Amino acid sequence: MANIQSLLSALDVFSRAPDKTSLESANNWLQEFQHSSEAWSACNVILLSPDTPLAAKQFAAQTFRMKVTYDLHQVDEANLPSLRDTLVAAVEHYHAGPRTILVQLCLAISGLSLQLPTWRNPVETMIEKLGKNPATVPSLLHFLTVLPEELTTNTKIPVTDEEYRERARTILTANARTVLDLLAMYIQASGVTHAIQSQIFNCLRSWLVAGEISAQDLTTTPLLGYAFEALGSEELFDAAVDVICDLIHETQEIEDNMPVIEVIVPQVIALRPKLQDARDDIDKVKGYARIFTEAGETYRLLVLQHTETFFPIVEAIGECSAYPDLDVVPITFHFWMRLAQSIGKKPSVSPLFLDAYKALMVVIIRHLHFPADMDSLVGQEADNFRSFRHIMGDTLKDCCYVLGTEACLMTAYDMIVNVLARGAAVSSWQEIEAPLFSMRSMGAEVDPSDNKAVPKIMDLIPTLPDHPKIRYAALLIISRYTEWINAHPEYIQYQLQYISVGFEATDGEVNAAAGQALKYLCQDCRRHLVDFLPQLHTFLSSVGSKLSQEDKMQVYEAIAYVISAMPMEQAAQSLRTFSMDILAQVHAVVSKPARATKEELQEVCNGLENLEVMLHVIQTFGDELPLSCQNTCREAWAFFDAFLAEYESDYEVCERSTRVLRHGLHFFGATVLPIVPSVLARMSAAFEKTGLPSYMWIAGKLINRFGNEENPGLRSAYRDVYERSTTKVVTLLQRKAPQDMPDVMEDYLRMLLQMLEYTPDIFFQSSAFPLAFQVAMAALTLIHSDIIFAALDLFRMMLTHDCLEPPVVPPPKFPIYAAAIRAVVEKEGLQFVGYLLSGLVGDFPEDSTSTVVTIFRVITTLWPMQLLTWLPQVLQQLPTSAAPNQVKTQFLADITNCINTKQPDRVKYAMLALHRASRRARDRRRMGPLDS
Known part of the structure; x- marks a missing residue:
């Protein structure tokens, strides 16, 4: 009774407005209670007590379901029949509901039946108990509905594959005909209600989907006819649609099911007039659409063979x-796609299909129309419509697949020509924009050699009305057709003019579309645009200040594509021209007597972002730089060095500058080497002053690129950045938790990985090494996959370093490395092992397990006695909700045995057993004590 009272008190917390601490405390207590063996009897008392609150009864029912799944081993085998009888009696008791309790009890009985082979026929038992009294029939139907679902989907029930197959045959397959006949009898019973008929259909679906009742068997009963009749009932319509769709789906093995299909198809076709009858009832139209499309997809080959x-x-x-x-329309899209794929494989196509796809294309373009009142389309509804237009665009591609792209484009073209011929007075922009959008969608199917439809479209574009929606759509057509334009360069001049006008529009969407069109035009037609580069430079100088940063970036990206197509020396000179324009802004800010304003700094950062975009496109000119670039590296760094010295604390300056430096490192290659010590010194000082992690990020990139260089100046710079950044991170961790600065932790770890890989002498011999080890341990506490992987990789590389198991003649520094590693592990081992095991049973990513096992195996081999002193304390601190006590005890015994028998290879199995047990506990916790 004390347990029950404590349980009621814990549940009562959730009925109030609890504080976080109370909520967590109650939740933890309930989880521990659900694990306990006392929960069986306590929950039985709660369920049978008439005065217990409803929430407690629901919790008790849900606990029974969970314990049958996870804790049946707590019940003596002799008591299992008694448990079964208890649960069956509880279902009888709650036959009238509440539904939440009844369903959990039915699920518990289903799980128990799978694990109790002495229960010869659970289905027969439940029918005998509940099937004869009309009042308890609904509870029987609940059980029969969840039984196949639970047995086929609950993979947590601990039975072997062979046990599962044997019990499933006994419980489900052997009873399928009995259940089918029972459902057929119930649906015809006098006085049967719509609620029970709906349950019957749901139960039938459950056995159909589980593959236990076949479509062929169903046709021998009245159930099929009742399902189609039920479409005429408001109350049964949805349940009937579901069961008919599932039935059709289960006949997809066409040859085996032709007799059934011959029964189903005429009834499906007979539903077609009901579409018109239900035209004003969207839910019914949806239901019919589901039936027709399910039939169309399932019988697609028959549609083609017997059209x-x-x-x-x-x-x-x-x-x-x-x-x-538009809630109905997408139900049909998958059918049209699959049918188009099948038609495409046939040597000839029936005119009926050609007409169907022609009609479909016209329908889709009509659906693409924006509403006449654009103000009616706002917020999420507007976003949904725009997204849906792109989905409809995919269906237009299906039309191209059947009809041919040229024919589809000409259809859309003729629509626009006809609208223009009617005149603006009787036309709307929507009638032009929708066919234009369709042309854009079909652009991916366009043949670059097309000389009929696309030239007409290109000639049409300059004549279109100057409406922002129309210009936006036309510009995006240009961006989609640039491969065709590349094959027809005579159109480039006209397209550039149209794009230029787009940049001058007052509509931001039109500006963005112009930027996109220019980018793709330059990307695909770059060789034809080399002579246009001065024109683009002039355009940028005159219009650039009016463009948004996003649009300006697109222009710079476009220019970079053109530069990449030039002969190298010319390309280098052009890149220098555009780069120096940007770097001049940097110099101007640095040279100001007064500190730059926020707006001035933003302008410079925008310019650096544009330079980054250009370098990203161009990548590099190769190992041998053209003459124009020989001195650019030093010149550019001089600009950046002075800029960062003044404005390194500004986050945006840091981000933009380091990203450009990263691309510059790749662009200049080995030419960077002379300035690397200066760059590292600046990065080190900047991080030390600001704590902004991108400065470490660049340091890591430089170590990765030049770590093998033996230059003394470089080695000194590596040591300096290692020690100063480590000191800074440690200082930050004294003020902040690791989770409050994940970017710092990640970039620091990435730099350490590069140092360990390329400069192990500096990494291990520095006084910063023990501190770096501590920081990496702190990183293991973050719930952040990339950081966890980086930290674990660092520890793996350290602990599997060749210095710890050196060759016969080790390199001179190996003993120094080994001594440093041993010293830090012996000092930090207890805490380190604690982090590893906490993560393994906690929040480490699933894919990290093998790395944790590798690290732990090394510890077992190199520090066995220390590990045996660390483990008891570590295991004691692990929460029992993640690692139950018996699991901890077994793990300690397994590891002790591995060490005593000198079998380190068996550590893997002990670790995996602990991991599996923790995952089972975690799965159980995820459900939560109050889930139903």
Whole structure:
């Protein structure tokens, strides 16, 4: 009774507005209670007590379900029949609900039946107990519905594959006909209610989907006919649609199911007139659309082989596609895609299909129309419509696949020409924009050699009305057709003019589309645009200040593509021209007598972002730089060095500068070497002053690129950045938790990985090494996959370093490295092992397990006695919710045995057993004590 009272008190916390501490405390208590063996009897008392609050009864039912899944080993085998009888009696007791309790009890019985082979026929037992009294039939149907679902989907139930197959045959397969006949009897019973009929359909679906009741068996009962009749009932419509769709799906093995299909298809076709009858009821139209499309997809090959017989299904799907409500239309898209794929494999196509896809194309373009009142489309609704247009665009590609791209483009072209011919007075911009959007969607299917449809479209674009939505759509057509333009360079001049006008528009979307069009035009037509580069430079000088930064970036990216197509010396000179324009801004800010304003700094950062974009596109000119670039590296660094000396604390300056430096490092290659010590010194000082991690990021990139160089100045710079950054990170950790500065932790670890790889003499011999080890341990406490992997990789590389198991004649510094590693592990080992095991049973990423095992195996081999003194304390601190006590005891015994028998290879199995047990506990915790 004390347990029950404590349980009621814990549950009562959730009925109030609890503080976080109370909530966590109650939640933890309930989880521990659910693990306990006392929970069985306590929950039974709660369920049978009439005065217990509903929340407690729901918790008790859910606890039974969980304990049957995870804790059945707590019940003596002799008491299992008694447990079964208790649960069956509870279902009888709660036959009228609440539903949440009834379902959990039914799930518990289902899980128990799988693990109790002495229970010869659970289905027969439940039918005998609940099937004869009309009042308890609904509870029987609940059980029969969840039984196949639980047995086929609950992979947590601890049975072997062979045990599962044997019990599933006994419980499900052997009873399938009995259940089918029972459902057929119930659905015809006098006085049967709609609620029970709906349950019958849901139960039938469950056994159908589990593959236990076959479609062929179903046709021998009245259930199939009742399902189609139920479509006429408001109350049963949804359940009938579900069961008909599942039935059709289960007949996908066409040859085996032809007799059933011959029964189903006429009834499906007979539903077509109901589409018109239900036109004003969107939910019903959705239901019919699901049935037709399921039939169309499942019988697609029959549609192609026996077109005249099955084509009414295609026509019905076409009607659903034409329905004005866009919640219905996408139900049909998958069918059109699959049918188009099948048609594409046939040598000839029936005119019926050609007509269907022609009609579909017109329908889709009509759906693409923006509403006449654009103000009616706002917020999430506007976003959804725009997203949906792109999905409809994919269906237009299906039309191209069947009809040919040229024919589809000409259809859209003719629509626009006809609208223009009517005149602006009787036309709307929507009637032009929608076909334009369709042309953009179909652009991916365009043949670059097309000489019929695309030239007409390109000639049409300059004549279109100057409406922002139309210009936006036309510009995006240009961006999609640039491969075709590359094959027809005579159109480039006209397209550039159209794009330039787009940059001058007052509409931001049009500006963005112009930027995108210019970018793709320059990317695909770069060789034809070399002579246009001075024109682009002039354009940038005159219009650049009016463009948004995003649009300006697109222009610089476009220019970079053109530069990349030039002969090298010319390309180098052009890049220098554009780069120096940007670096001049940097110099101007540094040279100011007064400190730059926030706006001036932002302008410089925007310029650096544009330079980054250009370098990203151009990448490099190769190992031998052109003459124009020989001195640029030193010149550029001089600008950056002075800039960072003044403004290194500004976050945006840091980000933009370091990203450009990263690309510059790649661009200049070995030419950077003479200035690397200066760069490292600046990065080291900047991080020390600001704590901004990007400065360490660049240091890591430089060590990765030049770590093998033996230059004394470089080696000194590496040591300096290692020691100063380590001191800074340690200082930061005294003020902040690791989770409050994940970017610092990650970039620091990345730099350490490079140092360990390329400069192990500096890494191990520095006084910073013990501190670096401590920082890496702190990183293991973060719930951040990339950081965890980086930290574990660092420890793995340290502890598997050749210096710890040296060759016969070790390199001179190996003993020094080994001594440093041994000293730090012996000092930090207790805490280190604690972090490893806490992460293994806690929040480490799943893919990190093998690395943790490797590290732990090394510890077992090199520090066995120390490990045996560390483990008891570490295991004691692990939460029992993540590692139950018996699991900890077993793990300690396994590791002790591995050490005593000198079998370190068996450490892996002990670690994996601990990991699996913790995952089972975690899965259980995820459900939560109050889940139902």
